[in-house]
Amino acid sequence: MTTATNTPIVFIHGYGSEGRNTPIHDIYGELPQQIAHSLGQKVVSINLSRWISLSDGIHLEDVSFALERALRSPSYQHLLDQGFRCIVHSTGALVIRHWLKEYSPKPSPLNKVIYLAGAFFGSGLAHMGMGQLSRWAHIIFKGTSTGLPSLRSLEFGANVTIDLHQYFLQAHHSLRDDFGVYEYCMVGSQTLPALRMIPNRYVKEDSSDCTLRTASANANFNYFEITYTPEGSRLSAQILQEHIRARCANQALPSQLYKLTVLHQADQAPQVPYALLYETAHIGDAIGIMEGRRNRTQVLPRIKEALTCNNTPNTQQHLMDKWQKITEKTLNRAAKLKQRLNEWNPQSQYEAHSQVIFRVRDQFGRDINEHDITFKSHAKKNSLALPLLIEDKIKNSLSQGNTTYYFRVQHFEKGELTDRLANIAPITLEITGVEPKSPDMHYLPVMLPLSAKKLRALIQPFKTSIVDVILLRLPSHKVFALTQASVVPDL
Missing domain, CATH: 3.40.50.1820 (Alpha/Beta hydrolase fold, catalytic domain)
Known part of the structure; x- marks a missing residue:
C-alpha cells in the first residue's frame, strides 16, 4: 500500500x-x-x-x-x-x-x-x-x-x-x-x-x-431556501389578488407569508x-x-x-x-499597490466580492421564467449604514428562473481595506413572479425583511450562496369550479 x-x-x-x-x-x-x-x-x-x-x-x-x-x-x-x-x-x-x-x-x-x-x-x-x-x-x-x-x-x-x-x-x-x-x-x-x-x-x-x-x-458555499408558510398556502383567490395589487403599488405585504431557512452555512x-x-x-x-x-x-x-x-x-x-x-x-x-495614470486601480482587483444565485421555482418544481428580484435597502440619509453594491446580474440561458448576482463587499480606501458588510443596512427582499400565458394563474409575492445579521450570513466575502425560492402558484376560482346542482325529486 x-x-x-x-x-x-x-x-x-x-x-x-x-x-x-x-x-x-x-x-x-x-x-x-x-x-x-x-x-x-x-x-x-x-x-x-x-x-x-x-x-x-x-x-x-x-x-x-x-x-x-x-x-x-x-x-x-x-x-x-x-x-x-x-x-x-x-x-x-x-x-x-x-x-x-x-x-x-x-x-x-x-x-x-x-x-x-x-x-x-x-x-x-x-x-x-x-x-x-x-x-x-x-x-x-x-x-x-x-x-x-x-x-x-x-x-x-x-x-x-x-x-x-x-x-x-x-x-x-x-x-x-x-x-x-x-x-x-x-x-x-x-x-x-x-x-x-x-x-x-x-x-x-x-x-x-x-x-x-x-x-x-x-x-x-452557503445554501438557503425561501418557501411559503402554511398561512400563505391557505390564502383565498380574493386575498391573493389584494396582495398582488399591493405589491404592484409598492405597498407592504405580511412578512409571515414566506420564511427563510438556512440549510447549510x-x-x-x-x-x-x-x-x-x-x-x-x-x-x-x-x-x-x-x-x-x-x-x-x-x-x-x-x-x-x-x-x-x-x-x-x-x-x-x-x-x-x-x-x-x-x-x-x-x-x-x-x-500597497499604486495606481498608474495609464492604468486602472490595481487594488480594486483584490476587493472581495460575493456571489448569490437565486433559483426561482413554483411548488411543482417548475422554473418561473418571468420574475423580478428587488433588494430594497433601508439605509437612511446621513447614516453610516451602507446599501448593497450590485456589480452584475445575469440569467442562466437554459433555466431562466436562475439569476446570479455579484456584490462588492470590500473596498480599499487610502490603503485600508473597508468591510462594506460591517455597516450594511437591512433590506426587504421582494420577489414577484408572473404567468404571462394565463390571467387565471398568479404567484404569491415575497416581501421578506432581512436584517443586517441575516445579510451577512447570505452575502459573504469570496463565497457563493445558493437560494432556492419556492413561489406559491395559485389558481383563480375559474380554473376549477364546483357548482351544486339543483335536483328535482321524482313524484
Missing part, C-alpha cells in the same frame, strides 16, 4: 486546454516536474490526463464515465487499488466531483483533491463563449467546435452544477466524512494585461482571475482550506496558476502543503488557518 507522501498524482485539466494538436506539455507546462522536484522524492508517479472539452457532442457525464473506464483499464487499475491524489484545474473540478458522485466507492481511492482555480459555480466566459464569434475562433484557431455542453455546465446558475455540489451536502454523501476525500482550493485575483482592452467585463472583473470569480472557485464543518494567491491569473505563462513563471512561490508551496499534510480534521483546520493568513497577506500586499 502506498503512503500518503508517495501516492500517485493524477492531473486533470480544464475546459479549452486541448486543441486539435496541442502537446501535453502545452497543457500542464512545467508544473508536474516542479511538483516532483518540490516533493524531494526520487520517484513520484505523476499521471497526465487529457479529455475532450471542445466537442459539441460530449457532455460532462461522458467525460466522467470515460475517466472511470480509464481508471479501470489494466494500465491504471493500480490507482483504484492503491489510492491516488488529484490536482485539477478549472473545469476539472466538475469532472472529478461528478466521478466521485457516480462511480467512487466509500471510502474513495481518491484521498486528496487540490483545485487550482476550480470552476465550482460558473464563469462569465461561458456566456460569452456561446456567441458566434467564439465559435468561429475555436474552429479557425484550434480546429475544434465550441464545446457547448461544457459551456452549459460552466454558465452561472447551471442546475447541473448546483445539484452536483448540493449532493455532497446530503446525509451519507459528505466528501470528507463519507468518501474520505480531503479538498484544497486556491485561486488568484488578477487579470492579464492583454485582456484589459477587451470590451467584456468577464475577462477583467474585480475579484476574478480573468476567467473565474474568486467566489466561484471556493468550494465552501459555509463555516459549518467540514470546511475546505481556501487561499487567495497574489498576482495570479487563470491562465498565462507569466502569472497563470498552472503554468506561470512569476508566481511559483505562491502556488508551489500551497500545493506541497496540501499534498504532504495528513488527512485528519485537525491538520485540515491547521491548513485552513494558515491559508487564511495567506489570503490576508495577499490583501495586505494589494493595499
